[in-house]
Amino acid sequence: MATKKIIETLQRPEFTTDTLQIVKTVIAATAAWWLSITILDSAMPFLAPWTALLTVHATVYRSLSRGAQSTVASAIGVGLSFLIGSFLGVSLWTFALALFVGLIGARVTWIRDEGIAIATTAIFVLGSGFDSQQPLLVERIVEIALGVAVGLAVNLIIIPPIRDRQASRYVDSINRRMGDVLINMSDEFSDSWDTDRAEDWFRETESMTDELNTAWQSVRFARESRKANPRGDLRKTLKNQRANREHHEAGEEDYSNILSRVDEGISHLRNLARTLRDASYAEGEWDTRFRRKWAEIVKDTGHSISDPDADVEPVYDRLDTLAKNLSGDGKLPETSWPLYGALITSLRHIVVVVDDVASAREAREPNDA
Numbered sequence: 001m002a003t004k005k006i007i008e009t010l011q012r013p014e015f016t017t018d019t020l021q022i023v024k025t026v027i028a029a030t031a032a033w034w035l036s037i038t039i040l041d042s043a044m045p046f047l048a049p050w051t052a053l054l055t056v057h058a059t060v061y062r063s064l065s066r067g068a069q070s071t072v073a074s075a076i077g078v079g080l081s082f083l084i085g086s087f088l089g090v091s092l093w094t095f096a097l098a099l100f101v102g103l104i105g106a107r108v109t110w111i112r113d114e115g116i117a118i119a120t121t122a123i124f125v126l127g128s129g130f131d132s133q134q135p136l137l138v139e140r141i142v143e144i145a146l147g148v149a150v151g152l153a154v155n156l157i158i159i160p161p162i163r164d165r166q167a168s169r170y171v172d173s174i175n176r177r178m179g180d181v182l183i184n185m186s187d188e189f190s191d192s193w194d195t196d197r198a199e200d201w202f203r204e205t206e207s208m209t210d211e212l213n214t215a216w217q218s219v220r221f222a223r224e225s226r227k228a229n230p231r232g233d234l235r236k237t238l239k240n241q242r243a244n245r246e247h248h249e250a251g252e253e254d255y256s257n258i259l260s261r262v263d264e265g266i267s268h269l270r271n272l273a274r275t276l277r278d279a280s281y282a283e284g285e286w287d288t289r290f291r292r293k294w295a296e297i298v299k300d301t302g303h304s305i306s307d308p309d310a311d312v313e314p315v316y317d318r319l320d321t322l323a324k325n326l327s328g329d330g331k332l333p334e335t336s337w338p339l340y341g342a343l344i345t346s347l348r349h350i351v352v353v354v355d356d357v358a359s360a361r362e363a364r365e366p367n368d369a
Contacts, residue, residue, distance in 0.1 A: 020158070021056070028052040028154040032147045040143060047074075047124060047140060048147035054114060055151025059221070063155045067148045069114035074144040077102060077121025090126055098122040167255045170215035171357065174208050174262055178269055178354070179306025181205070185276065186299035189291065198277030205270040212263055219255050258357055265353035272346040279339055290340055293322050294347075301347060305354050315351050319344055 032052035036045040051074055055067040080098055088094045102122045106115030125140065181201050188197050301315050323344055327337075 024154050024158050025053055025056045027158070028056045028151045031154070032150040035146060035150065036143055040139070040146065042139070042143055044124065044140065044143065047121075047143040048150070050120075050124075051117075051144050051147030052151040052154075053147075054117065055148050056155050060155055063152055066114050067152050069111045070117050071144060071148045073106070073111050073114050073117035074121045075141050076105060077118040078125055078140045078144070080105075080118065081122045081125035084122075085126060095126055098126055166218040166221075167215050167259065170211060170218060171258060171262060174211055174215075174266070175354065175357070176306045177204065177208055177211075178265060178350070179302040179304075181269060181273075182298050182302030182305065182350075184302075185272075186295045186302060189276070189298065190295045198273055201273035202270060202277060205266055205273060208266045208269075209263075212259060212266065215259055215262075219259065261353050261357050265350055265357070268346050268349040268353065272343065272350070275339070275342050275346060287326070287336060287340070290322070290326060290336075293318075294340075294343060297322065298347060301351060305350075316348065316355075319348050319351070 029049040029052045032048040033045055036042040036048035040048075042048070051070055054070045055063055057063045057066050080101060084094050084098050084101075088097070099119050099122060102119030103116075105118045106112065108115060121144075181204050184197075185201060297315055297318050300318075304315065323341075326340065
């Protein structure tokens with residue numbers, strides 16, 4: 001079991017992306033350090049690798065954006081250090097003044113993401129022997145630019161990430177979890193259940209919502225990862241790029257709709273769990289026909305959601321038939337209908353949502369090759 005979980009973790013796109021990110025950062029910082037020593041013969045070889053480390057982000061677009069901010073912020077930090085050091089000298093209070101001004105500058109909107117580099121650069125310059133660095137303002141700025149350039153180059157060259165399929169994995173995972181909950185509901189409902197079991201189902205739906213939020217992040221990441229990304233340019237002709245771009249744009253829109261529908265499905269499942277939880281406190285016996293038929297339909301719904309290839313009878317029509325049979329013979333107590341109707345309606349909503357999600361997925365999967 002432990003080995004299987006480790007293998008699954010290693011195969012997750014997030015693990016691959018994080019590992020690649022670490023490798024790229026190490027390569028960029030090391031290359032910048034080597035260039036700083038061998039080409040620039042720098043007396044402060046840590047500036048270039050430091051800015052390279054700041055520049056390597058998860059997407060090329062973010063690296064370009066953050067790299068520009070790092071360059072500006074670090075250059076401001078160097079200039080601030082030289083101004084304070086030259087006119088006021090280096091002492092306890094001037095060091096604090098440089099940090100104070102740098103942290104205020106970090107709040108500037110257009111460099112806020114990397115604005116802290118103003119203060120940290122001031123620490124490097126003032127804390128490493130300012131007198132020896134004073135004539136070397138241009139060289140320090142060149143080292144910073146070198147680090148940013150190396151970071152950008154590494155992120156452009158070494159497999160810029162595209163997470164086109166990651167949202168699909170999350171949708172599949174959530175569907176499997178929804179199916180498992182429904183199957184478990186059916187097993188429990190066929191015999192008996194208590195409030196604790198209903199609470200477990202309710203908490204599981206909340207966990208699904210957390211996973212869905214991660215899926216939304218993946219879709220937004222995929223959208224950003226295609227900006228300024230050269231991978232498609234290296235693999236396809238201009239015509240194919242245009243078609244691929246149109247497909248990706250449609251895919252983003254499709255997955256936005258898909259995830260919205262999945263969110264609806266989770267909400268209906270949560271409502272179903274809440275209804276069963278509340279019903280566990282109610283007095284009286286369940287109608288045997290309803291209990292048996294509804295449990296069968298719930299189990300088949302769970303199987304069809306968790307395994308789209310499962311061979312089960314159409315669920316939606318069976319729910320309608322159940323409702324008609326129970327209402328037609330007049331044997332069901334009128335006080336039971338609000339509860340039974342809520343259970344039938346919630347399950348019907350889940351079936352409709354999952355069918356919509358499956359149809360949308362089938363409409364776009366063939367184009368993913």
